[in-house]
Amino acid sequence: MSDRVALVTGSTQGIGAAIARRLAKEGYRVALHGRRSASEMASLLTGLPGASYHAADLEQVESAGSLVRDVLAHHGRLDVLVNNAGAVARFPHADLKAATPAVWRRMMDVNLIAPWMLITEAETALRASARTGRPGCIVNIGTHAGVRPKGSSIPYAVSKAALHHTTRLLALTLGPDIRVNCVAPGLVDTAMSTGWEAAYELWNTKSPMRRPAKPDDIADLVAAFCRNDYVTGEILIADGGLNLT
Numbered sequence: 001m002s003d004r005v006a007l008v009t010g011s012t013q014g015i016g017a018a019i020a021r022r023l024a025k026e027g028y029r030v031a032l033h034g035r036r037s038a039s040e041m042a043s044l045l046t047g048l049p050g051a052s053y054h055a056a057d058l059e060q061v062e063s064a065g066s067l068v069r070d071v072l073a074h075h076g077r078l079d080v081l082v083n084n085a086g087a088v089a090r091f092p093h094a095d096l097k098a099a100t101p102a103v104w105r106r107m108m109d110v111n112l113i114a115p116w117m118l119i120t121e122a123e124t125a126l127r128a129s130a131r132t133g134r135p136g137c138i139v140n141i142g143t144h145a146g147v148r149p150k151g152s153s154i155p156y157a158v159s160k161a162a163l164h165h166t167t168r169l170l171a172l173t174l175g176p177d178i179r180v181n182c183v184a185p186g187l188v189d190t191a192m193s194t195g196w197e198a199a200y201e202l203w204n205t206k207s208p209m210r211r212p213a214k215p216d217d218i219a220d221l222v223a224a225f226c227r228n229d230y231v232t233g234e235i236l237i238a239d240g241g242l243n244l245t
Protein backbone atom coordinates (compact mmCIF):
# COMPACT_ATOMS: atom_id res chain seq x y z
CA MET A 1 0.00 0.00 0.00
CA SER A 2 3.02 2.26 0.26
CA ASP A 3 2.14 4.31 -2.84
CA ARG A 4 -1.36 5.19 -1.57
CA VAL A 5 -1.95 8.75 -0.37
CA ALA A 6 -4.40 10.03 2.26
CA LEU A 7 -5.25 13.69 2.93
CA VAL A 8 -6.42 14.22 6.52
CA THR A 9 -7.73 17.73 7.13
CA GLY A 10 -7.30 19.27 10.58
CA SER A 11 -4.49 16.89 11.50
CA THR A 12 -2.28 19.20 13.58
CA GLN A 13 -3.75 17.84 16.82
CA GLY A 14 -6.62 15.85 18.34
CA ILE A 15 -8.60 13.35 16.26
CA GLY A 16 -7.01 14.35 12.95
CA ALA A 17 -3.45 13.84 14.26
CA ALA A 18 -4.45 10.37 15.53
CA ILE A 19 -5.99 9.52 12.14
CA ALA A 20 -2.84 10.68 10.32
CA ARG A 21 -0.59 8.56 12.58
CA ARG A 22 -2.89 5.56 12.18
CA LEU A 23 -3.05 5.76 8.38
CA ALA A 24 0.75 6.22 8.21
CA LYS A 25 1.08 3.04 10.26
CA GLU A 26 -1.16 1.29 7.73
CA GLY A 27 1.26 2.28 4.96
CA TYR A 28 -0.30 5.45 3.54
CA ARG A 29 1.73 8.48 2.62
CA VAL A 30 -0.22 11.05 4.60
CA ALA A 31 -0.83 14.69 3.69
CA LEU A 32 -1.43 16.53 6.95
CA HIS A 33 -3.24 19.84 7.09
CA GLY A 34 -4.06 22.75 9.36
CA ARG A 35 -4.06 26.53 9.42
CA ARG A 36 -0.62 26.98 10.96
CA SER A 37 2.52 27.42 8.83
CA ALA A 38 4.62 24.49 7.59
CA SER A 39 7.63 25.70 9.61
CA GLU A 40 5.56 25.66 12.83
CA MET A 41 4.30 22.17 12.05
CA ALA A 42 7.55 20.52 10.83
CA SER A 43 7.80 18.28 13.93
CA LEU A 44 4.40 16.74 13.05
CA LEU A 45 6.01 14.80 10.21
CA THR A 46 8.56 13.02 12.42
CA GLY A 47 8.09 9.26 12.19
CA LEU A 48 5.55 9.48 9.34
CA PRO A 49 7.39 8.19 6.22
CA GLY A 50 6.64 10.17 3.06
CA ALA A 51 4.27 12.54 4.89
CA SER A 52 3.77 16.19 3.94
CA TYR A 53 2.09 19.20 5.57
CA HIS A 54 -0.15 21.73 3.80
CA ALA A 55 -1.56 24.94 5.30
CA ALA A 56 -5.02 26.28 4.38
CA ASP A 57 -7.75 28.08 6.31
CA LEU A 58 -10.91 26.21 5.32
CA GLU A 59 -13.14 29.00 6.61
CA GLN A 60 -12.09 30.52 3.28
CA VAL A 61 -13.82 27.70 1.43
CA GLU A 62 -12.12 28.54 -1.88
CA SER A 63 -8.82 27.44 -0.32
CA ALA A 64 -10.02 23.83 -0.70
CA GLY A 65 -8.98 23.97 -4.37
CA SER A 66 -5.41 25.01 -3.68
CA LEU A 67 -5.14 22.50 -0.83
CA VAL A 68 -6.06 19.56 -3.08
CA ARG A 69 -3.83 20.90 -5.89
CA ASP A 70 -0.87 21.20 -3.43
CA VAL A 71 -1.36 17.63 -2.26
CA LEU A 72 -1.56 16.32 -5.84
CA ALA A 73 1.50 18.36 -6.87
CA HIS A 74 3.45 16.88 -3.95
CA HIS A 75 2.28 13.26 -4.03
CA GLY A 76 0.97 12.78 -7.59
CA ARG A 77 -2.18 10.95 -6.49
CA LEU A 78 -4.93 10.88 -3.86
CA ASP A 79 -6.68 7.72 -2.66
CA VAL A 80 -8.29 8.73 0.64
CA LEU A 81 -9.79 12.02 1.81
CA VAL A 82 -10.64 12.39 5.50
CA ASN A 83 -12.75 15.50 6.15
CA ASN A 84 -11.87 15.92 9.82
CA ALA A 85 -11.21 19.68 10.23
CA GLY A 86 -14.13 21.23 12.03
CA ALA A 87 -15.19 24.32 13.94
CA VAL A 88 -17.37 24.32 17.02
CA ALA A 89 -19.58 26.95 18.70
CA ARG A 90 -20.69 26.10 22.21
CA PHE A 91 -23.73 27.79 23.81
CA PRO A 92 -27.09 26.63 25.21
CA HIS A 93 -29.67 25.56 22.62
CA ALA A 94 -32.21 27.90 24.27
CA ASP A 95 -29.98 30.93 23.66
CA LEU A 96 -31.37 31.60 20.19
CA LYS A 97 -29.80 35.07 19.92
CA ALA A 98 -26.31 33.58 20.27
CA ALA A 99 -26.84 31.79 16.95
CA THR A 100 -26.07 34.86 14.88
CA PRO A 101 -25.77 34.75 11.09
CA ALA A 102 -21.98 34.95 11.52
CA VAL A 103 -21.99 31.85 13.73
CA TRP A 104 -24.28 29.99 11.31
CA ARG A 105 -22.04 30.92 8.37
CA ARG A 106 -18.83 29.82 10.14
CA MET A 107 -20.35 26.45 11.11
CA MET A 108 -21.72 25.84 7.62
CA ASP A 109 -18.54 27.04 5.87
CA VAL A 110 -16.04 24.97 7.88
CA ASN A 111 -18.18 21.90 8.65
CA LEU A 112 -20.16 21.49 5.43
CA ILE A 113 -19.15 23.67 2.50
CA ALA A 114 -15.37 23.18 2.90
CA PRO A 115 -15.73 19.35 2.96
CA TRP A 116 -18.01 19.65 -0.09
CA MET A 117 -15.44 21.76 -1.93
CA LEU A 118 -12.64 19.34 -1.00
CA ILE A 119 -14.66 16.40 -2.32
CA THR A 120 -15.44 18.32 -5.51
CA GLU A 121 -11.77 19.14 -6.03
CA ALA A 122 -10.63 15.60 -5.16
CA GLU A 123 -13.23 13.72 -7.24
CA THR A 124 -11.08 13.27 -10.36
CA ALA A 125 -8.08 11.99 -8.37
CA LEU A 126 -10.27 9.67 -6.28
CA ARG A 127 -11.84 8.23 -9.46
CA ALA A 128 -8.34 7.72 -10.86
CA SER A 129 -7.50 5.83 -7.66
CA ALA A 130 -10.37 3.46 -8.40
CA ARG A 131 -8.71 2.57 -11.70
CA THR A 132 -5.71 1.22 -9.73
CA GLY A 133 -7.83 -1.56 -8.27
CA ARG A 134 -9.60 -0.23 -5.17
CA PRO A 135 -12.36 2.39 -4.87
CA GLY A 136 -11.37 5.85 -3.71
CA CYS A 137 -12.41 6.52 -0.12
CA ILE A 138 -13.90 9.53 1.66
CA VAL A 139 -14.46 9.55 5.42
CA ASN A 140 -16.26 12.52 6.94
CA ILE A 141 -16.10 13.25 10.67
CA GLY A 142 -19.55 14.15 11.94
CA THR A 143 -20.92 14.01 15.46
CA HIS A 144 -23.52 12.13 17.50
CA ALA A 145 -25.15 15.58 17.81
CA GLY A 146 -25.90 15.38 14.10
CA VAL A 147 -28.01 12.30 14.79
CA ARG A 148 -29.68 13.08 18.12
CA PRO A 149 -31.06 16.44 19.37
CA LYS A 150 -27.95 17.24 21.46
CA GLY A 151 -24.59 18.94 21.20
CA SER A 152 -22.55 22.08 21.67
CA SER A 153 -25.02 24.35 19.88
CA ILE A 154 -27.80 24.12 17.31
CA PRO A 155 -25.72 25.59 14.43
CA TYR A 156 -22.90 23.10 15.10
CA ALA A 157 -25.28 20.12 15.27
CA VAL A 158 -27.16 21.20 12.14
CA SER A 159 -23.96 21.72 10.12
CA LYS A 160 -22.84 18.19 11.00
CA ALA A 161 -26.30 16.70 10.35
CA ALA A 162 -26.05 18.20 6.88
CA LEU A 163 -22.61 16.59 6.49
CA HIS A 164 -24.15 13.23 7.45
CA HIS A 165 -26.86 13.55 4.82
CA THR A 166 -24.30 14.68 2.25
CA THR A 167 -22.37 11.48 3.06
CA ARG A 168 -25.37 9.34 2.07
CA LEU A 169 -26.23 11.37 -1.02
CA LEU A 170 -22.65 11.27 -2.27
CA ALA A 171 -22.29 7.55 -1.57
CA LEU A 172 -25.19 7.05 -3.96
CA THR A 173 -23.81 9.52 -6.50
CA LEU A 174 -20.10 8.60 -6.52
CA GLY A 175 -20.23 4.79 -6.26
CA PRO A 176 -18.81 2.44 -7.36
CA ASP A 177 -15.64 4.48 -7.96
CA ILE A 178 -15.69 6.27 -4.60
CA ARG A 179 -17.03 5.13 -1.24
CA VAL A 180 -18.26 7.78 1.21
CA ASN A 181 -18.73 7.10 4.94
CA CYS A 182 -18.86 9.06 8.17
CA VAL A 183 -17.74 8.51 11.76
CA ALA A 184 -19.95 10.38 14.25
CA PRO A 185 -18.14 10.60 17.60
CA GLY A 186 -19.70 11.49 20.92
CA LEU A 187 -17.38 13.29 23.35
CA VAL A 188 -13.69 12.92 22.46
CA ASP A 189 -10.93 14.04 24.80
CA THR A 190 -9.28 16.79 22.72
CA ALA A 191 -8.65 20.54 22.84
CA MET A 192 -12.10 21.07 21.30
CA SER A 193 -13.89 19.55 24.30
CA THR A 194 -11.55 20.89 27.00
CA GLY A 195 -13.43 22.48 29.90
CA TRP A 196 -16.83 21.07 28.92
CA GLU A 197 -17.38 19.66 32.41
CA ALA A 198 -21.07 18.74 31.95
CA ALA A 199 -20.28 16.56 28.94
CA TYR A 200 -17.37 14.82 30.73
CA GLU A 201 -19.66 14.18 33.73
CA LEU A 202 -22.32 12.71 31.41
CA TRP A 203 -19.91 10.37 29.62
CA ASN A 204 -18.10 9.32 32.81
CA THR A 205 -21.31 8.45 34.64
CA LYS A 206 -24.03 7.58 32.08
CA SER A 207 -22.42 6.08 28.96
CA PRO A 208 -22.03 2.29 29.01
CA MET A 209 -18.26 2.72 28.44
CA ARG A 210 -18.05 5.28 31.30
CA ARG A 211 -15.56 7.52 29.51
CA PRO A 212 -15.19 9.85 26.54
CA ALA A 213 -13.41 8.49 23.45
CA LYS A 214 -9.70 8.92 22.95
CA PRO A 215 -8.63 10.22 19.53
CA ASP A 216 -7.19 6.77 18.76
CA ASP A 217 -10.65 5.18 19.27
CA ILE A 218 -11.95 7.31 16.41
CA ALA A 219 -8.82 6.81 14.27
CA ASP A 220 -9.36 3.02 14.49
CA LEU A 221 -12.82 3.39 12.91
CA VAL A 222 -11.57 5.68 10.16
CA ALA A 223 -8.84 3.15 9.36
CA ALA A 224 -11.47 0.38 9.22
CA PHE A 225 -13.51 2.39 6.68
CA CYS A 226 -10.32 2.85 4.64
CA ARG A 227 -9.41 -0.85 4.73
CA ASN A 228 -12.84 -2.07 3.66
CA ASP A 229 -13.67 -1.90 -0.07
CA TYR A 230 -17.44 -2.45 0.11
CA VAL A 231 -19.19 -0.40 2.81
CA THR A 232 -20.53 2.97 1.70
CA GLY A 233 -23.10 5.52 2.89
CA GLU A 234 -22.76 4.61 6.56
CA ILE A 235 -22.85 6.96 9.56
CA LEU A 236 -21.07 5.13 12.37
CA ILE A 237 -21.90 6.51 15.81
CA ALA A 238 -18.95 6.20 18.20
CA ASP A 239 -20.26 7.56 21.50
CA GLY A 240 -19.43 4.72 23.91
CA GLY A 241 -23.10 3.73 23.84
CA LEU A 242 -24.50 6.99 25.23
CA ASN A 243 -27.22 6.94 22.55
CA LEU A 244 -28.67 3.85 24.25
CA THR A 245 -29.45 5.72 27.46
Ligand SMILES: NC(=O)c1ccc[n+]([C@@H]2O[C@H](COP(=O)([O-])OP(=O)(O)OC[C@H]3O[C@@H](n4cnc5c(N)ncnc54)[C@H](OP(=O)(O)O)[C@@H]3O)[C@@H](O)[C@H]2O)c1
Pocket residue numbers: 009010011012013014015016033034035036056057058059060084085086087088110141142143144184185186187188189190191192193
Ligand atom coordinates in the same frame (compact mmCIF):
# COMPACT_ATOMS: atom_id res chain seq x y z
N1 LIG B 1 -13.73 16.59 20.39
C1 LIG B 1 -14.98 16.17 20.36
O1 LIG B 1 -15.60 15.92 21.44
C2 LIG B 1 -15.67 15.91 19.06
C3 LIG B 1 -16.89 15.24 19.08
C4 LIG B 1 -17.56 14.99 17.89
C5 LIG B 1 -17.01 15.40 16.70
N2 LIG B 1 -15.82 16.07 16.69
C6 LIG B 1 -15.30 16.50 15.39
O2 LIG B 1 -14.01 15.93 15.19
C7 LIG B 1 -13.22 16.78 14.36
C8 LIG B 1 -11.88 17.02 15.02
O3 LIG B 1 -12.09 17.61 16.29
P1 LIG B 1 -10.98 17.66 17.45
O4 LIG B 1 -11.71 17.45 18.71
O5 LIG B 1 -9.81 16.82 17.10
O6 LIG B 1 -10.61 19.22 17.34
P2 LIG B 1 -9.28 20.04 17.66
O7 LIG B 1 -8.39 19.28 18.59
O8 LIG B 1 -9.75 21.39 18.03
O9 LIG B 1 -8.55 20.09 16.22
C9 LIG B 1 -9.19 20.73 15.17
C10 LIG B 1 -8.35 20.59 13.91
O10 LIG B 1 -9.05 21.23 12.84
C11 LIG B 1 -8.25 22.27 12.31
N3 LIG B 1 -9.09 23.40 11.94
C12 LIG B 1 -10.01 24.03 12.71
N4 LIG B 1 -10.57 25.07 12.03
C13 LIG B 1 -9.98 25.06 10.81
C14 LIG B 1 -10.09 25.90 9.68
N5 LIG B 1 -10.91 26.95 9.64
N6 LIG B 1 -9.33 25.63 8.61
C15 LIG B 1 -8.46 24.60 8.63
N7 LIG B 1 -8.30 23.78 9.67
C16 LIG B 1 -9.04 24.02 10.75
C17 LIG B 1 -7.26 22.63 13.40
O11 LIG B 1 -6.07 23.12 12.81
P3 LIG B 1 -5.21 24.34 13.43
O12 LIG B 1 -3.87 23.80 13.68
O13 LIG B 1 -5.22 25.30 12.35
O14 LIG B 1 -5.91 24.84 14.64
C18 LIG B 1 -7.01 21.27 14.04
O15 LIG B 1 -6.04 20.54 13.31
C19 LIG B 1 -14.06 18.04 14.14
O16 LIG B 1 -14.72 17.97 12.90
C20 LIG B 1 -15.08 17.99 15.27
O17 LIG B 1 -16.26 18.68 14.96
C21 LIG B 1 -15.13 16.33 17.84
